[in-house]
Amino acid sequence: MDFNISEKMKTILWMIDEFVDKELIPLESEFLTISARSLLPVFEEKRKMVRQMELWAPNHPQEYGGMGLDLIEHALVSEALGRSPIGHYVFGCQAPDAGNIEILHQFGTAEQKEKYLQPLVDGKIRSCFSMTEVELPGSNPVMMDTTAVKDGDDYVINGQKWYTSSADGAEFAIVMAVTNPDAGPYLQASMIIVPTDSPGFNLVRNIPVMGHAGEDYFSHAEILYQNCRVPQKNLLGPEGHGFVIAQERLGPGRIHHCMRWIGICNRAFDLMVARARDRIIAPDRKLAAKQIIQAWIAECAADIQAARLMVLHAAWMIETIGKKEARNEISLIKFVVANVMQKVIDRALQVHGGLGMTDDTILAFFYRHERAARIYDGADEVHKVSVAKRILKAYEGKKVR
Numbered sequence: 001m002d003f004n005i006s007e008k009m010k011t012i013l014w015m016i017d018e019f020v021d022k023e024l025i026p027l028e029s030e031f032l033t034i035s036a037r038s039l040l041p042v043f044e045e046k047r048k049m050v051r052q053m054e055l056w057a058p059n060h061p062q063e064y065g066g067m068g069l070d071l072i073e074h075a076l077v078s079e080a081l082g083r084s085p086i087g088h089y090v091f092g093c094q095a096p097d098a099g100n101i102e103i104l105h106q107f108g109t110a111e112q113k114e115k116y117l118q119p120l121v122d123g124k125i126r127s128c129f130s131m132t133e134v135e136l137p138g139s140n141p142v143m144m145d146t147t148a149v150k151d152g153d154d155y156v157i158n159g160q161k162w163y164t165s166s167a168d169g170a171e172f173a174i175v176m177a178v179t180n181p182d183a184g185p186y187l188q189a190s191m192i193i194v195p196t197d198s199p200g201f202n203l204v205r206n207i208p209v210m211g212h213a214g215e216d217y218f219s220h221a222e223i224l225y226q227n228c229r230v231p232q233k234n235l236l237g238p239e240g241h242g243f244v245i246a247q248e249r250l251g252p253g254r255i256h257h258c259m260r261w262i263g264i265c266n267r268a269f270d271l272m273v274a275r276a277r278d279r280i281i282a283p284d285r286k287l288a289a290k291q292i293i294q295a296w297i298a299e300c301a302a303d304i305q306a307a308r309l310m311v312l313h314a315a316w317m318i319e320t321i322g323k324k325e326a327r328n329e330i331s332l333i334k335f336v337v338a339n340v341m342q343k344v345i346d347r348a349l350q351v352h353g354g355l356g357m358t359d360d361t362i363l364a365f366f367y368r369h370e371r372a373a374r375i376y377d378g379a380d381e382v383h384k385v386s387v388a389k390r391i392l393k394a395y396e397g398k399k400v401r
């Protein structure tokens with residue numbers, strides 16, 4: 001087993017670490033206190049610097065202007081960028097655009113690629129992904145009320161979605177809607193590209209998440225599709241293949257998310273250790289002298305290391321054996337890393353005492369916004385049940401002594 005990192009990747013990661021420390025972390029106090037939209041020009045300046053360093057769009061295809069890193073290389077990049085909540089955005093590899101870019105690249109027509117994929121990779125526009133519905137379980141997305149009915153050359157879309165992340169300010173949504181109600185459950189829905197200025201695309205609100213509605217990229221919208229009309233040529237991939245395409249999007253997406261979460265763990269851990277070393281709790285004592293804090297530090301270090309290796313192994317499985325064969329590994333990392341992250345953030349916050357509850361450090365932001373990691377892209381319980389089912393099946397007829 002080879003844990004070496006290539007010289008090329010060492011240089012890239014060093015450059016990213018430097019950039020995150022010098023250019024992004026200093027922006028965070030403003031990011032936490034003023035409107036995200038008013039900071040967009042500042043982010044654009046930083047994006048320019050990233051392009052000049054030739055580090056733009058690390059995971060996207062080279063033919064479209066990205067760096068074309070493979071999954072493991074981008075996993076390491078995602079970890080480095082995850083240390084700041086604005087890292088991925090400034091480097092042009094943020095979700096949900098990253099997933100949309102992947103599926104447009106794989107399934108888009110030449111026209112769709114020119115109109116949507118290229119400007120997306122260039123960072124000139126943003127997009128969103130609109131699948132989850134207000135009234136039906138996102139955990140069982142084949143239960144879907146949103147319909148897209150053919151009318152002349154168009155689809156007419158009706159439905160109510162929510163948690164369409166980053167819809168505010170996006171140029172288009174990729175919408176999941178039922179086009180083939182008579183087909184089997186996994187072949188009923190299609191993905192359709194819906195420009196957000198289409199008549200009938202109504203952004204109802206940015207949903208307050210843990211008290212913060214956010215705006216622009218940093219938000220999650222409720223969308224009402226009311227007789228929303230788009231040309232049939234906006235269909236992405238074959239009709240009825242929405243879930244087949246969604247599966248393509250999820251495997252690598254989970255590696256990116258999980259490594260971003262490891263980056264968050266690293267940042268929270270750094271803050272925790274530094275605070276423990278600095279905080280005086282008695283005239284001759286620092287917090288770090290307490291064994292309970294030492295135990296937390298050791299436990300968090302072990303948890304982060306274990307989680308990180310699991311993610312890199314899952315990425316390696318996807319690259320060498322394939323997404324389908326790596327299903328268990330992908331499910332395992334999804335809930336393991338989300339829970340490790342939650343524990344590490346919580347402990348780091350606890351070590352900071354009252355300071356941890358303020359926005360004077362990044363910890364409270366992570367605490368608020370990353371709780372959702374245990375829910376989106378498959379809730380913990382859903383992944384646990386599906387892994388357990390496969391394990392139980394593998395034991396069928398097996399004699400164990």
Ligand SMILES: Cc1cc2nc3c(=O)[nH]c(=O)nc-3n(C[C@H](O)[C@H](O)[C@H](O)COP(=O)(O)OP(=O)(O)OC[C@H]3O[C@@H](n4cnc5c(N)ncnc54)[C@H](O)[C@@H]3O)c2cc1C
Nearest residue numbers: 129130131132137138139163164165372375376377379381
């Ligand atoms: C911050 C955030 C961002 C999101 N971004 C997007 C986005 O960009 N686009 C999009 O389409 N959606 C997005 N989502 C929605 C997300 O995918 C759903 O919330 C998720 O799929 C869960 O669906 P639900 O909320 O309807 O919960 P439900 O399906 O109602 O499930 C509720 C709970 O029930 C339990 N449960 C459900 N099924 C099972 C099962 N089979 N076995 C055991 N327990 C079970 C789990 O504990 C689960 O948390 C986002 C959500 C959040 C919180």
